[in-house]
Amino acid sequence: MKIRDVRLKVIFICLILAFCGFLWGDWTIQKRGRIAEFEPRGIHELKIQPRVMECLERLRTRVKYPIIVTSGYRTEEHNEEVGGAPHSYHLKGMAIDCVVNDPDWSLNALASEGLKCGFSTAIIYSTHVHFDIREKGLGIRYAK
Numbered sequence: 226m227k228i229r230d231v232r233l234k235v236i237f238i239c240l241i242l243a244f245c246g247f248l249w250g251d252w253t254i255q256k257r258g259r260i261a262e263f264e265p266r267g268i269h270e271l272k273i274q275p276r277v278m279e280c281l282e283r284l285r286t287r288v289k290y291p292i293i294v295t296s297g298y299r300t301e302e303h304n305e306e307v308g309g310a311p312h313s314y315h316l317k318g319m320a321i322d323c324v325v326n327d328p329d330w331s332l333n334a335l336a337s338e339g340l341k342c343g344f345s346t347a348i349i350y351s352t353h354v355h356f357d358i359r360e361k362g363l364g365i366r367y368a369k
């Protein structure tokens with residue numbers, strides 16, 4: 226097939242680029258969010274609770290940008306290393322820390338969107354938002 230019209234060529238190239246962008250976004254959450262970050266160090270088994278993943282998928286759909294998970298399930302040792310709270314919900318696979326890979330999404334906006342997606346608590350830190358599914362949710366809080 227030969228495309229002679231320049232405008233058609235431009236539209237065709239734009240469609241290819243948009244599709245690549247879509248694949249790239251999905252790849253990013255799969256690589257960073259699903260596989261690498263949810264595997265506790267040295268243990269090749271997913272320990273994050275399915276409900277957390279459901280909330281995260283909903284959040285990803287609403288945000289429309291790749292969500293980068295910076296922390297998921299933690300072992301006791303890992304939790305100590307990163308200075309986590311002694312009874313952190315990360316230890317139970319009930320929490321994730323994340324950011325959105327887009328400058329238009331503030332951490333405040335991400336936190337309130339997360340609560341709409343089923344997380345019960347959102348704690349806003351200077352670099353990320355902590356979400357968890359504790360029973361008696363705290364809503365949005367700011368880290369001290």
Ligand SMILES: [Zn+2]
Binds near residue numbers: 296315320
């Ligand atoms: Zn956290």
